[in-house]
Amino acid sequence: MADLDAQLRRYSEGVMADTEPLTLEDIEGRTGHPFREPVVSRLVPTRRHRFRVPRLVLVGVATAGLVALVATVLVVRGGGEDPRVVATPEATEAPSPGVVSGNGIETLDSGPLSPRGDAAVVWTGREVVVWGGDLEASNMGVPGPDQAFADGAAYDPATRRWRTIAPSLLPATSDPPAGVWADGEVVFFRGREAAAWDPERDQWRSLPAPERPVTGAVWTGRELITLPDFAALDPSTREWRSLPVPPVQLSSEVARWAGQELLVVGQSEPAAVPAGDARGMSYDPAADRWRELPPSGVDAQAIDADWNGRELVVVNYDMTAAAYDPAANRWRSLPAVPARFYEWYPRVVSAGAQTAVLMAQSLVVLDDNDHWTPLPYGELPVAFQPVRPQRPIHADGGLVYLFGYAPQTQQNRFAALDLQARLDSFDTIQVGTVSLTVPPGARLTDAVFRRGDPTGALPPPETVTAELATPSGTCSVSSTYVGGFGGLALDAATGGTDRPVTITPADGSPSWEALAGSDPDHTIVRLDESDLIEVTCTEPGQALELARYLTPPRSQ
Amino acid sequence: MGAGVPPVDGDEFTEFFRDVEPRLRRALVALCGPEDGRDALAEALTYAWQNWRRIREMTNPAGYVYRVARSRARRRRRAPVFPVVEVERMPEVEPGLPGALAALPERQRVAVFLVYGCEWSHPEVADLMGVSVSTVRNHLARGLDRLRALMEVRVDG
Numbered sequence: 001m002a003d004l005d006a007q008l009r010r011y012s013e014g015v016m017a018d019t020e021p022l023t024l025e026d027i028e029g030r031t032g033h034p035f036r037e038p039v040v041s042r043l044v045p046t047r048r049h050r051f052r053v054p055r056l057v058l059v060g061v062a063t064a065g066l067v068a069l070v071a072t073v074l075v076v077r078g079g080g081e082d083p084r085v086v087a088t089p090e091a092t093e094a095p096s097p098g099v100v101s102g103n104g105i106e107t108l109d110s111g112p113l114s115p116r117g118d119a120a121v122v123w124t125g126r127e128v129v130v131w132g133g134d135l136e137a138s139n140m141g142v143p144g145p146d147q148a149f150a151d152g153a154a155y156d157p158a159t160r161r162w163r164t165i166a167p168s169l170l171p172a173t174s175d176p177p178a179g180v181w182a183d184g185e186v187v188f189f190r191g192r193e194a195a196a197w198d199p200e201r202d203q204w205r206s207l208p209a210p211e212r213p214v215t216g217a218v219w220t221g222r223e224l225i226t227l228p229d230f231a232a233l234d235p236s237t238r239e240w241r242s243l244p245v246p247p248v249q250l251s252s253e254v255a256r257w258a259g260q261e262l263l264v265v266g267q268s269e270p271a272a273v274p275a276g277d278a279r280g281m282s283y284d285p286a287a288d289r290w291r292e293l294p295p296s297g298v299d300a301q302a303i304d305a306d307w308n309g310r311e312l313v314v315v316n317y318d319m320t321a322a323a324y325d326p327a328a329n330r331w332r333s334l335p336a337v338p339a340r341f342y343e344w345y346p347r348v349v350s351a352g353a354q355t356a357v358l359m360a361q362s363l364v365v366l367d368d369n370d371h372w373t374p375l376p377y378g379e380l381p382v383a384f385q386p387v388r389p390q391r392p393i394h395a396d397g398g399l400v401y402l403f404g405y406a407p408q409t410q411q412n413r414f415a416a417l418d419l420q421a422r423l424d425s426f427d428t429i430q431v432g433t434v435s436l437t438v439p440p441g442a443r444l445t446d447a448v449f450r451r452g453d454p455t456g457a458l459p460p461p462e463t464v465t466a467e468l469a470t471p472s473g474t475c476s477v478s479s480t481y482v483g484g485f486g487g488l489a490l491d492a493a494t495g496g497t498d499r500p501v502t503i504t505p506a507d508g509s510p511s512w513e514a515l516a517g518s519d520p521d522h523t524i525v526r527l528d529e530s531d532l533i534e535v536t537c538t539e540p541g542q543a544l545e546l547a548r549y550l551t552p553p554r555s556q
Numbered sequence: 557m558g559a560g561v562p563p564v565d566g567d568e569f570t571e572f573f574r575d576v577e578p579r580l581r582r583a584l585v586a587l588c589g590p591e592d593g594r595d596a597l598a599e600a601l602t603y604a605w606q607n608w609r610r611i612r613e614m615t616n617p618a619g620y621v622y623r624v625a626r627s628r629a630r631r632r633r634r635a636p637v638f639p640v641v642e643v644e645r646m647p648e649v650e651p652g653l654p655g656a657l658a659a660l661p662e663r664q665r666v667a668v669f670l671v672y673g674c675e676w677s678h679p680e681v682a683d684l685m686g687v688s689v690s691t692v693r694n695h696l697a698r699g700l701d702r703l704r705a706l707m708e709v710r711v712d713g
Contacts, residue, residue, distance in 0.1 A: 004704060005672050007649045012582075012673025014646055015639060019590040022577050022598055024570060030602040353603075420603060421610070424624050 104422025110403075110412040111153045111162040115142070117405045119149075120179030122186050124199050127154040128401050129186055131168065131197075132177035142410050148172040150190075154199065155414070157399075169195040169204045180217045180224055182235055187224055189214035196235055208238050218257050220285050225262055227255055230283070247292040248279050252300065254314075256307040258326055260284065263312045265293075265324075267300035278303050278314065280324060296331050298322045308350035313366065315346045315357050321366075337364050337372055351400050354419040365423050375422050569608050573601060576618040582676075583622055583684055586669030587662065588629045589637040600625035622684055636665070656706035664699030667692055672700075 111130065113119070117140060119133030131152030137144050150172035152165045168188070170177070175191035185196040187207065194207040194214070216227040223232040223241075228251075230243045246264075253266030265280040278300035280293030302317035311323040313334070321334035337346070337357050347358040355366040363375045400417040577597070584593030600621045604611050611617045638654035657665055663685060670676040670684075671692075678696075682689045 004700065004707075007653055008668065008672040009675070010646055011641065011649045011653055012669060014642075014649075015585060015590055016582060016674070018639065019581060019585055019594055021581060022594065022601065024573060026598055027573070027601050027605055030598065418607075418610075420607070420624075424620075424627050 104418045104420070104424075106416045108155070108414045108416055109160070109162065110414040111155060112164055113151065113153050113412060114149065115140075115405055115411050116147075116149055118176045119152075119403065120177040120188060121401070121403045122179040122181050123401070124154075124181050124186060126158070127156050127199060128403070129154045129165070129179065129197070129199065130403055131165070131179060131186075131188060132170070132172075132190060134174050134176075140405060140410070146174070148174050152197075157416070165197060165199075166202045166204060168197070169193075169206050175213060176215065178214055178216045180219050182219045182224060183221075185235070187217070187233075187235055189217060189226065194233070207233065207235060208240060210240065216255065218255050218262055220257060220262065223285065225255070225283070225285075228253060232285075243283065244288060244290055246281055246283070247290050248281050250279065250281070252303070254303060254305045256305060256312060258282075258307050258312065260286070261326065263293075263305075263307065263324065263326065265296065265300075265303060265305055265312070265314055267303075276300060278316070280312075282326065293324060294329065294331055296322055296324070297333060298331075302345045304346050304348045306348040306350045306355065308355050313348055313350065313355045315348050315359075317346070319346070319357075319359070321357075334366070334370055335372060349400055351417075351419045354423065356400070356419050363417075363422070365419055367423075373423060568612065569605055572604075572612070572617065576621065577601070580618060580622055580625065582674045583666060583670060584625050584629065586666045586673070587626060587636065589658070590639065591637065592629055593625075596625040596629035597621075599628045616683065619684055619686060623686075650707055652707045653703075656703050659706055660699055660702055663687075664695045664702065667695035668699040668703060671696055 113130060113133075114135075116133035116135050119130045122129045122131075129152060132149055134148040135142065135146060137146050150168045150170055152168065153162045154165055155162050170188055170190045170193050173191055178189045180187045182196070184200075185198045185205075187194065187196045189210065191213045192209050192211075194209060195204050196207055197204050210226055210229075210231060210233070212229050212231075214226045217224045217233075218227075220232075223234050225232050225243070230246055232241050232243055233239070234241075249269040250264060250266030251269055253264050255262055255264045257263075262283040262285070263280065264283070265278045268276065268279045276299070278296040278298045280296055281290055282293060283290050296314065298314055298320050299316050299318060303314055304316075305312050305314040307313075311325050313321065313323050315321045315337055319337040321337050322331050323334055324331050337359070345359075349356050349358070353367075357364045357366070357372075364372045365375060366372050400419060401414070402417065403412065403414045405411075406413040580597050580600075581594065584597045587593055588596060603624050604617070604621045611620055614620050636658045638657050640654060641649045641651045643651065657669065660668065666685065667681055670681050671678065678689045678692045682692045685692070
């Protein structure tokens with residue numbers, strides 16, 4: 001037998017000879033676009049925007065919970081680099097218009113608008129448009145009276161500049177606005193008012209008022225179907241029409257356009273506690289017909305959903321997930337989302353090949369193999385808000401833009417997220433189990449947390465320590481338990497009290513500090529922007545499992 | 557990998573593709589076997605095209621594409637699979653080599669396959685992996701030792 005070097009050489013030659021090279025056509029087949037043709041040639045100047053109409057759904061998810069994620073999540077893909085040209089429909093698969101620096105998240109200039117929540121945020125194919133919103137002073141931690149806004153601004157990723165937009169025809173009311181990109185103009189609804197803004201001319205036109213207040217809308221390519229009453233507006237003819245009576249009366253509904261039909265999931269009326277399984281229905285505009293979907297198997301509490309091009313991915317308050325395939329008319333269960341449970345609404349957003357869930361400063365990405373990967377949240381905007389209708393999500397794949405109010409700074413925050421780049425910035429390494437001694441008398445149970453029982457049986461402040469084994473060696477975890485809402489041990493320090501958990505690596509490298517905000521079930525300890533440890537606390541006195549350790553980002 | 561930044565004008569992605577595909581294919585085959593490796597590379601090159609404006613600005617776009625492919629391959633959560641040795645075609649190769657290769661730690665396997673199987677230089681492998689040349693040497697030494705142990709190869713000199 002030949003020596004090992006020779007065997008390796010011969011074997012490798014054979015393997016590579018049998019491995020067919022990839023061709024340009026292989027890649028074209030996956031993208032659906034010929035890449036040998038320069039992208040710019042597929043961009044043609046026109047006077048008006050002619051991007052493919054983005055899938056855009058306004059979601060009126062209601063109530064329940066002490067805090068809510070109010071950052072508006074906007075997903076975009078495509079669009080020209082040059083503001084003077086716009087893309088043909090085919091060009092919507094072209095590279096993203098903005099470049100996200102860093103590890104897939106970039107904080108952007110938050111623009112000229114005054115601090116606000118609940119603004120409508122819309123991707124036009126070229127710009128991110130932010131309009132309306134309000135300031136609930138007492139709930140947002142600012143002095144003075146509540147305010148409502150009817151002004152707006154637009155951000156162009158190609159130039160990285162904002163422009164203010166013309167004064168609107170819509171009133172400044174406390175009704176949360178809804179905005180939809182509808183073939184060349186953005187249609188805004190606010191309560192029982194509607195108007196359209198032309199980004200090319202920076203002009204508004206009025207539209208006939210809906211019969212009932214609108215909380216959201218979906219563009220089908222021809223009409224806007226409005227929520228929650230499912231009427232349809234054709235903005236070109238300015239005519240409203242009624243849809244057939246839906247087969248299910250839903251509340252807290254989420255609607256997404258699935259290419260040929262509208263998919264809606266929500267909680268069946270009358271609302272109940274517990275919410276029961278989410279129910280779904282589909283509306284086919286071509287046939288002007290509704291159909292009811294099979295049982296989802298997912299509790300309807302605080303659900304959110306997005307269409308990923310093949311399935312409607314649904315996630316709820318308990319981080320239970322499922323996907324509905326309209327072609328097969330079938331639901332399938334997905335693994336539970338490894339994000340912290342919290343009194344919070346999840347945000348589901350599909351961008352390109354990825355579907356992500358944003359939940360209580362957790363960012364978790366689902367891949368094609370139904371595996372969820374938690375990633376560092378970074379400096380994405382989130383905010384704590386009291387009970388109020390949820391914000392719309394707008395989606396068209398690719399980059400994700402998030403606009404929201406940051407209570408820490410009492411300013412707006414705006415950021416871009418490239419999910420694939422974020423995912424590719426980290427290695428995931430499975431490491432072992434650590435133990436954590438829980439203070440005597442502490443109770444860490446799901447029931448306690450969910451009841452919101454803040455003090456009951458919780459002990460006085462006490463320091464707990466644990467040895468934490470990481471790839472860089474053993475380190476000491478020290479946390480001062482102070483009682484209060486949310487728990488004990490690590491969580492007591494991070495959840496209800498904002499007290500930091502200090503992790504001191506034995507090798508003398510800088511201490512790591514815990515993320516603020518956590519819960520007894522899942523505590524995420526943030527090392528810094530690039531490192532993350534997720535630990536899962538099982539029971540008091542038992543072990544904490546160090547589930548994932550993400551290495552520092554790879555340098556480029 | 558040394559692919560460098562392709563020219564700005566013209567069909568630069570095509571040029572990039574043709575430049576890096578053969579080498580990345582070898583690297584991905586080393587990583588996870590021919591079938592999954594080719595698929596992962598196809599996914600990564602598709603991603604590269606879709607994000608070309610960003611990737612083309614990188615100092616080592618080929619290395620980045622390799623890491624994207626590796627990330628995609630890892631999500632498959634499958635052990636690498638190498639084809640069995642066809643004795644008539646490769647009589648000099650131990651039938652146990654594919655299994656032993658698959659059993660090596662990832663970086664050792666890639667280093668061994670590329671250096672001894674594909675005649676890559678140590679700096680080329682270091683560039684691909686984003687590690688130092690000395691690290692590559694360590695991977696090679698440990699990889700060969702382990703490969704020998706796994707195959708119970710009798711070294712003749």
